């Protein structure tokens with residue numbers, strides 16, 4: 001072991017290619033042996049290379065970098081990121097940011113919104129006062145009842161996420177699982193219990209009454225698959241294929257689909273969803289549906305209103321629309337036997353403004369309502385870095401106060417209820433969102449939304465024209481009112497230059513490699529024209545094997 005370590009200690013390390021064991025300053029070498037483990041192989045060969053930022057320039061020796069080394073390394077990284085920022089077109093995040101001048105100050109301030117946003121506690125270095133303003137803003141935008149009032153079950157409750165919508169989805173499904181499993185709610189702290197009212201056969205009771213089943217479409221973000229796994233929630237696929245392997249109601253005798261089928265444009269197929277929901281509701285399972293308001297790849301909007309109406313209707317037939325849940329202590333309590341979560345990572349931040357633009361005739365159409373106007377929307381999430389634009393992942397989760405699950409444990413230490421997913425929460429994100437919303441009026445954002453919608457239409461038209469000109473099917477498509485246009489995957493260097501994200505889409509019985517582009521507000525017609533120019537060159541679309 002020791003001999004092997006000595007050999008590897010010679011590996012060249014850091015900007016000057018110093019043998020690793022020579023990169024230590026005197027205090028860290030005791031008895032001729034440096035502190036820590038030497039590399040077991042050359043990290044420069046172990047990791048993928050970023051040609052613009054050679055790995056040895058940024059490696060971190062125990063001495064740190066000297067001033068010249070630091071300047072050179074940081075300049076390489078900066079130039080790389082600035083170039084990629086200029087052309088960034090493949091993801092639904094805004095890269096035109098403008099916070100540095102005003103908010104640089106706070107990089108030297110510690111802001112931690114640990115615990116519930118509405119309780120300040122003893123941890124005073126927080127931005128909860130701004131967080132509450134941001135949450136109220138979104139509560140109003142999404143037609144919830146506000147301000148938050150712990151005594152009013154119809155008022156909203158929410159918090160600013162430390163991750164993006166992945167955390168919002170995880171939290172929403174966690175809340176849904178506990179709600180549908182009959183666990184205590186925050187407003188009604190009881191002993192954990194799974195009994196229903198005694199002495200009668202309550203509606204919605206039965207062997208599976210507290211065993212929820214999750215449904216989401218094949219166009220759903222991968223964070224949902226991860227959330228159901230982390231939370232140990234059964235999907236209809238998991239339950240169907242283990243308990244009812246031969247009974248797939250969509251096509252008896254064939255395997256259960258993993259997710260609910262979508263229509264061509266990526267929205268959940270409401271009729272097929274209804275068949276699947278009925279299968280499990282009729283067997284007494286509570287129903288958990290997660291919908292997309294702006295699906296990741298196609299930008300599709302599920303018809304939230306139609307789904308909520310359909311699910312409620314089916315649940316009503318099996319006593320799952322409203323049922324009584326009671327624990328060992330405390331009175332019986334009415335709860336629905338279904339939950340509708342809306343994943344609005346991009347869409348929930350954007351389409352309210354598009355709707356306002358439509359109402360004043362600036363655009364033709366906007367997607368239908370997805371928010372708390374619909375009484376059966378239980379929870380909603382949005383990413384802050386997508387439409388609004390922040391330098392790191394963040395977002396908002398929102399539900400109704402009366403639906404909140406009881407937080408798991410005591411949190412006297414921080415002086416605020418532990419109602420959020422993380423412990424320490426990033427207080428900078430609330431500041432960024434507050435800053436952005438303070439400096440952009442509804443009117444500003446309505447104009448921006450209309451401009452992005454127009455740019456998506458322009459990009460779509462240009463790609464259709466290119467397809468015509470090349471005489472080759474580039475599979476160009478734009479789902480209604482989405483900010484994304486998808487097309488055949490071009491050559492790898494073009495994909496990288498514009499950071500175009502790719503996905504295999506199954507269409508007409510074939511697996512097709514697509515990419516998409518997002519018309520976010522930093523993108524311009526000029527940049528789109530440049531991309532089209534590159535796509536027009538011979539060899540831009542390699543022949544499929």
Ligand SMILES: *Cc1c(COP(=O)(O)O)cnc(C)c1O
Nearest residue numbers: 164165166221294295296345383
């Ligand atoms: C981006 C996205 C997510 C995940 O959001 P993060 O902010 O990356 O965690 C979830 N759902 C949809 C539809 C998305 O587009």
